[in-house]
Amino acid sequence: MLDSSNDLxxxxxQAAYEAGALLRExxxxxxxxxxxxxxxxxxxxxYDTAAENIIIDCINSAFPDIAFLGEESGLTPTDSDYxxxxxxxxxxxxxxxxxxxxxxxxxxxxxxxxIIGVVYQPLLDEMLWAGQGTGTFLNDQQLTMPDARPLTxxxxxxxLPYHAKGDCSTALNxxxxxxxxxxxxxxxxxxxxxxxxTSLGRFDAFWSQGAKLDFWDIAAGxxxxxxxxxxxxxxxxxxxxxxxxxxxxxxxxxxxxxxACLTSG
Numbered sequence: 620m621l622d623s624s625n626d627l628x629x630x631x632x633q634a635a636y637e638a639g640a641l642l643r644e645x646x647x648x649x650x651x652x653x654x655x656x657x658x659x660x661x662x663x664x665x666y667d668t669a670a671e672n673i674i675i676d677c678i679n680s681a682f683p684d685i686a687f688l689g690e691e692s693g694l695t696p697t698d699s700d701y702x703x704x705x706x707x708x709x710x711x712x713x714x715x716x717x718x719x720x721x722x723x724x725x726x727x728x729x730x731x732x733x734i735i736g737v738v739y740q741p742l743l744d745e746m747l748w749a750g751q752g753t754g755t756f757l758n759d760q761q762l763t764m765p766d767a768r769p770l771t772x773x774x775x776x777x778x779l780p781y782h783a784k785g786d787c788s789t790a791l792n793x794x795x796x797x798x799x800x801x802x803x804x805x806x807x808x809x810x811x812x813x814x815x816x817t818s819l820g821r822f823d824a825f826w827s828q829g830a831k832l833d834f835w836d837i838a839a840g841x842x843x844x845x846x847x848x849x850x851x852x853x854x855x856x857x858x859x860x861x862x863x864x865x866x867x868x869x870x871x872x873x874x875x876x877x878x879a880c881l882t883s884g
Contacts, residue, residue, distance in 0.1 A: 624734060627701070631678065634673065638707055642670060664711065686702040687703045690707065700729050706724040706833075706839075709723070709812065710809030722815075725737045726839040732751075734842070735750050735842060738839050757819065770873065774801070774802055778810045780831065790830065797826075797881060810840065812840075814851075815840045817844050824877055826854075852866075
């Protein structure tokens with residue numbers, strides 16, 4: 620039985636640190652990492668699997684009855700109300716190509732409710748984390764939401780579809796609608812990190828619809844952005860993120876404006 624959500628949060632943070640240490644080690648071998656192809660443009664390396672095992676072992680040792688949903692290992696169900704959602708290496712293609720933009724992403728649900736989110740960038744040693752009602756932190760510093768920028772000054776992040784994975788026409792239509800309105804659009808390649816970066820103001824918003832994002836890609840970032848004060852929804856009003864096929868995270872003063880722009884076609 621889980622006695623303290625705070626203890627669970629601290630354990631999740633520790634698991635992210637331990638997995639991140641392995642990824643730092645692996646990144647130093649860039650260009651020499653063996654990998655397999657799971658599907659269209661979908662790769663897995665030793666480091667994806669090993670990092671996920673580290674996370675599961677770390678959390679399971681403290682909370683042996685908890686359930687897990689991992690990108691590599693799938694669902695490990697139990698009778699627990701709590702499920703740990705793991706993307707051990709969000710940005711595998713970046714990692715394999717030596718692009719220094721990837722993260723460890725861990726979330727926790729209680730029933731259908733997201734209650735914990737941790738996203739760790741091991742190369743920068745930056746951990747963005749939040750628990751339900753805690754606010755959002757960068758390492759040990761609590762974040763405050765910046766003022767909303769005008770649309771014309773906003774830097775917006777997205778995930779784009781690619782080779783046989785996603786809806787390219789939808790993504791292109793939304794890009795065409797948004798490009799004339801904002802200061803810039805970026806697609807760096809780690810959705811968990813980019814959603815979490817809205818809490819820092821590094822990106823003013825994140826959206827994606829054409830790309831196929833799984834629950835483990837977005838769950839931790841949703842908690843972090845929401846606890847920082849941002850509005851996070853899908854583009855249709857579906858209330859539960861596990862069923863979303865789109866996402867927008869933005870300052871509450873800009874959310875509806877961006878949503879209207881993206882759905883105007």
